[in-house]
Amino acid sequence: MPQICHTAQEKLNMATIRKRGEFQWEAQVRRKGYPPQSKTFNTRADADLWAATTESEMGRGVFIDRSDAERNTIAEIIDRFTSEFAPHHYKPREDGKEAWRFQCEHLKTALGKFSLAALDQKLVAQYRDKRLSVVGDSTVRKELFMLSKILKFAETECAIVLPRGNPVGKIRKPSESKSRDRRLNEDEWQKLEAECRKSRNTYLWPAVQLAVETGMRQGELLGLAWKNIDKKRSIAFLKDTKNGEERAVPLSPAALAVLDTLPVSIRGKVIPVERMTLFHVFRAACARAKIEDFTWHDLRHEALSKLAERGDMTVLELAAVSGHKTLQMLKRYTHLQAEKLAAKLATNAR
Incomplete structure (x- = not known):
């Protein structure tokens, strides 16, 4: 041998x-x-x-070194994400009920026990199908994108190699829900105004008017301070916006008229009302007016639709008012501009 x-x-x-x-x-x-x-x-x-x-x-x-991925569970990475990443990248709410917290909790409950190395598209697809039996497409879609973001955090911030890659990108996502297009007719507006004026909360109707005249989001309106309003220049400066960027919102004559009727609160806020209080009194007013399927956010849609229907504003100008970062989000309003311009062309042709 x-x-x-x-x-x-x-x-x-x-x-x-x-x-x-x-x-x-x-x-x-x-x-x-x-x-x-x-x-x-x-x-x-x-x-x-x-x-x-x-x-x-x-x-x-x-x-590929799988040791870190095998040692760390999804629950552990979610905990690190919520403590190290999320507080610096998401706008906080006074009640602490941010959407990302609920998304992380659902993911942690369902997938937390698995290691990062064990997470594959089969597990993620099972999670998707199970959640779809309970909640809508939009909710599940957002949860899947949150899972993808958490896995990216594990790779980039925690330096953990995912041996299977990011499985979220390998599965079918629920279809994106269609944008709401609920607008009140004239009769419904009259009923809503009457019930809002009857509300014991005297700020309800002024808040509705300002929402329609400015296109502000609910959080932006409730965060608006008197010190950030320049009546001479007809501008409201928003310091705390959804996308984190300050912006100036033009104030129409109607908006200025509403502001002139409001007392200056010692809190410094234009609408010194808590978010949930506004939610409940608005919902109650809609119920008394027998108006169905109408939310506070629909007021913003009404505001932007009215601006688009004017026909004299470009999409960029509309984005400056609304605060949308991408023009893609405003595509739904371009047909309104086209209809208005077509009517103008027809008038000029005569």
Whole structure:
């Protein structure tokens, strides 16, 4: 029998299997150019198989270190995301009920026990289908995008290699819900005004008027301070917006007239009302007026629709008022501009 000799380099690249205690085997693989790898198994056969596979992948240059992904569960990464990343990238709410918190909790409950290495598109697809039986397409779509963002955080901020990549990009997403197009007719507006004026909350109707005249989001309107209103220039300066960027909103004569009727609150807010209070009194007014399927956010849609129907504003000007970062979000209003311009052309042709 010829004697087998190993060079120093071969010995450096060899796997080592050793017994640890009565029931465990530790496999170690060392190879030049790679950090040492080790893993413990319950059987010698499993240890041998892992060592051989790892050596083969290293030899072919396709080895991926799965140790961090195997050690960290999705729950642990979500906890790090909520403490290290989210507070610096999402606008806080006074009641602490930010949407991202609920999304993270649902993901943690359903997928938290799995390691990052175990997460694949099959698990994510199962999560999607189960959630779709409970909530709507839009909700599930947002939760999936949050999961993708959490996994990206694990890769970029935590330096954890995902051996399967990001599985969210490999599955079908629920279709994006259609934009709401609920607008009140003249009769409904009259009924809503009457019921808002009857409300014991005297700020309700002024808040509705300002929402329609300015196109502000509810949070922007409730955060508006008197010190940020310049009546001489007919401008309201918004410091706290959804996308985090300040913007100036033009005030129409009607908006200025509403502001002139309001007392200056000692809190400094134009509408010194809590968000949930406004939500309940508005919903109650709609119920008394027998108006169905109409939300506060529909007032913003009404405001932007009215501006688009004027026909004399460009999409860029509309975006400056609305605060949309992308023009894609305003595509739904371009047909209103086209209709108005077509009417003008028809009038001029006569």
